[in-house]
Amino acid sequence: MFQDRYTLAFRLYPYARSVDQDAAAPAHHRVVVVGGGPIGLATALDLGRQGHPVLLLDDHEGVGQGSKAICFAKRTMEIAARYGCGSKLVEKGVIWNLGKVFHDDRKIYDFNLLPEDGHRFPAFINLQQPYFERFLHEQIVAEQAKGAPIEIRGKNRVDAVEVKDDGVALDVMTPEGGYRITADWLIACDGASSPTRKMMGLDFEGKVFQDSFLIADIRMKSESFPTERWFWFEPWFKSGASTLLHKQPDDVWRVDFQIGWDVDRKEELREEKIRARLDAMLGAGVEYDLVWSSIYTFQCRRMKKFRHGRVIFAGDSAHQVSPFGARGANSGIQDVDNLGWKLGLVLEGRAPDRLIDSYDEERRHGADENILNSTRSTEFITPKTKMSHIFRNAVLELAEHHDFARGLVNSGRLSVPCTYDGLSLTGADALPGGPDRTRPGSPCPDAPLGAGFLLDRLGGGGFTLLTIDAEAPETFVEDGITVTRLALSAGDGPALRERYLGGAASAVYLLRPDQHVTARWDRFDAAAVRTALRHACAKD
Amino acid sequence: MADLILSPNLPRPDEFYANLIAAHEGLTDDESAALNARLILILANHIGDSEVLEEALRIARSEA
Numbered sequence A: 001m002f003q004d005r006y007t008l009a010f011r012l013y014p015y016a017r018s019v020d021q022d023a024a025a026p027a028h029h030r031v032v033v034v035g036g037g038p039i040g041l042a043t044a045l046d047l048g049r050q051g052h053p054v055l056l057l058d059d060h061e062g063v064g065q066g067s068k069a070i071c072f073a074k075r076t077m078e079i080a081a082r083y084g085c086g087s088k089l090v091e092k093g094v095i096w097n098l099g100k101v102f103h104d105d106r107k108i109y110d111f112n113l114l115p116e117d118g119h120r121f122p123a124f125i126n127l128q129q130p131y132f133e134r135f136l137h138e139q140i141v142a143e144q145a146k147g148a149p150i151e152i153r154g155k156n157r158v159d160a161v162e163v164k165d166d167g168v169a170l171d172v173m174t175p176e177g178g179y180r181i182t183a184d185w186l187i188a189c190d191g192a193s194s195p196t197r198k199m200m201g202l203d204f205e206g207k208v209f210q211d212s213f214l215i216a217d218i219r220m221k222s223e224s225f226p227t228e229r230w231f232w233f234e235p236w237f238k239s240g241a242s243t244l245l246h247k248q249p250d251d252v253w254r255v256d257f258q259i260g261w262d263v264d265r266k267e268e269l270r271e272e273k274i275r276a277r278l279d280a281m282l283g284a285g286v287e288y289d290l291v292w293s294s295i296y297t298f299q300c301r302r303m304k305k306f307r308h309g310r311v312i313f314a315g316d317s318a319h320q321v322s323p324f325g326a327r328g329a330n331s332g333i334q335d336v337d338n339l340g341w342k343l344g345l346v347l348e349g350r351a352p353d354r355l356i357d358s359y360d361e362e363r364r365h366g367a368d369e370n371i372l373n374s375t376r377s378t379e380f381i382t383p384k385t386k387m388s389h390i391f392r393n394a395v396l397e398l399a400e401h402h403d404f405a406r407g408l409v410n411s412g413r414l415s416v417p418c419t420y421d422g423l424s425l426t427g428a429d430a431l432p433g434g435p436d437r438t439r440p441g442s443p444c445p446d447a448p449l450g451a452g453f454l455l456d457r458l459g460g461g462g463f464t465l466l467t468i469d470a471e472a473p474e475t476f477v478e479d480g481i482t483v484t485r486l487a488l489s490a491g492d493g494p495a496l497r498e499r500y501l502g503g504a505a506s507a508v509y510l511l512r513p514d515q516h517v518t519a520r521w522d523r524f525d526a527a528a529v530r531t532a533l534r535h536a537c538a539k540d
Numbered sequence B: 001m002a003d004l005i006l007s008p009n010l011p012r013p014d015e016f017y018a019n020l021i022a023a024h025e026g027l028t029d030d031e032s033a034a035l036n037a038r039l040i041l042i043l044a045n046h047i048g049d050s051e052v053l054e055e056a057l058r059i060a061r062s063e064a
């Protein structure tokens, strides 16, 4: 009746009977989150830190074991830093910059991510997803201790959703039987096979790639494999049509073999069979433990709409990508960051309900960009026709000797946040000569400020008016929304000019709570800022 | 942003054609296909102009 679908890496929230189970009438909640994967946990954390009561229901008692995400992008660390757990990720994670690409038995080239200086966080870290989720949960516990109204109920499975105009009613199953609750808002973070989506009869369309990947995490004490990303196309050791080797914390390596579409899963997952592939690749003498293995097929698809009245989909429930490019969890965390402040303002009655529509618009735009990129990578790695295979190999052959072809090699374009160019909330660009990378809609790039960093100084959860060598009031209130100024001078940090001023002598940026640029000017103009702020809150 | 040139532009067309065919001499069909692919990539990079390339793709495709 209540069976785990997966084994746990960490048991974090054991089942405990809640008062709702003994209530005479269904208890009411403002916000319920279904699913305690990374996206559900981050959603609860975001809302709870704002002081909004949030109830998270998960059908297990903690974090699942298994080979899922390992690459976390700078943007995710920056968001986690705002939640209070950014440093933990970096301390535990493995920082890597160097990648090598092989074809058959030849190294065709190597690349350095060449991260730009002057950011608090590295471009990427590798970290097992269970750690990522555990750190989010630890932060939830820390916030609860400070009074954040977050409640997590383990082994509480949502079995039915009844959608109304002004909320939902949920049937929840526990090991001790079922109960019913109601909620104003439901955030569905219940993963790619989202029961919520299915119960509501909603679409999830896209492309399935006709290939399978055997993923093995192995522990070895080896000096011969450095902290780099190694990718083989058609490797000489024949363990797969492509193979990826990538370092994780705790002396664990991710190995990823592309093994074809028509495979006997049970047979391929036999330990001897997996070891045969690994031995061919690593060489006979290398000793290792098999930590985890599984077979995946990949797809790129999304829902047509992420918002359905009072039900909002975030993370894999709304969109799914192939892992090439590490865009799954990383984009889901951006969903949360986008939704958090908007839902917060709507819950407080400080912005109209239609602000939530902009979540739908902006994050569908993000999902499309991620799907496009990961589809292209997947097509390069797993060519579908003879001709695309010929072109793929022509690129690889040329790349060995000619620089130009390296830009065409696509073993994954790593996740970067998207710019909300031309979307509803994005305002005016009135900064002549301003850098392209900080045009309205862009996520703010970090920059060093004295001993610290710019992003740590922005916002504290609200709107910020960043002024560089420009006058402006210290705070600014418009229709219940406060904007706080951060006054800087070009001399305060070496990267400010390049990242925020460009050819301009002064700049005023209006920044959203999720640190995206709303609008920018060369000087403070109260009427213009007021308009942009109202616009960014969907007020007109 | 140049337009795709569709008027005669090769100074010695017969010579170019002969060289193209000669480049494939002695190759299997698969090897020839690979050579063509490399050639297209090299030329595309040389052209570099995405509008010209898209126009060329469109015209090549419409002849099929």
Ligand SMILES: Cc1cc2nc3c(=O)[nH]c(=O)nc-3n(C[C@H](O)[C@H](O)[C@H](O)COP(=O)(O)OP(=O)(O)OC[C@H]3O[C@@H](n4cnc5c(N)ncnc54)[C@H](O)[C@@H]3O)c2cc1C
Residues within 6 Å of the ligand: A034, A035, A036, A037, A038, A039, A040, A057, A058, A059, A060, A067, A068, A069, A070, A071, A072, A129, A156, A157, A158, A159, A189, A190, A191, A192, A194, A195, A196, A215, A296, A314, A315, A316, A317, A323, A325, A326, A327, A328, A329, A330, A331, A332
């Ligand atoms: C092999 C592989 C490699 C990957 N690598 C990367 C990477 O490097 N970087 C990256 O960013 N992403 C990567 N991803 C993607 C990443 O794992 C997912 O995007 C991420 O897990 C999505 O998180 P989520 O919270 O949306 O969903 P999930 O992690 O699927 O969590 C859903 C949660 O909902 C719960 N749930 C389901 N149904 C119910 C119900 N009825 N009631 C209550 N709870 C329910 C589940 O138990 C689960 O806890 C990878 C994925 C795979 C498969």
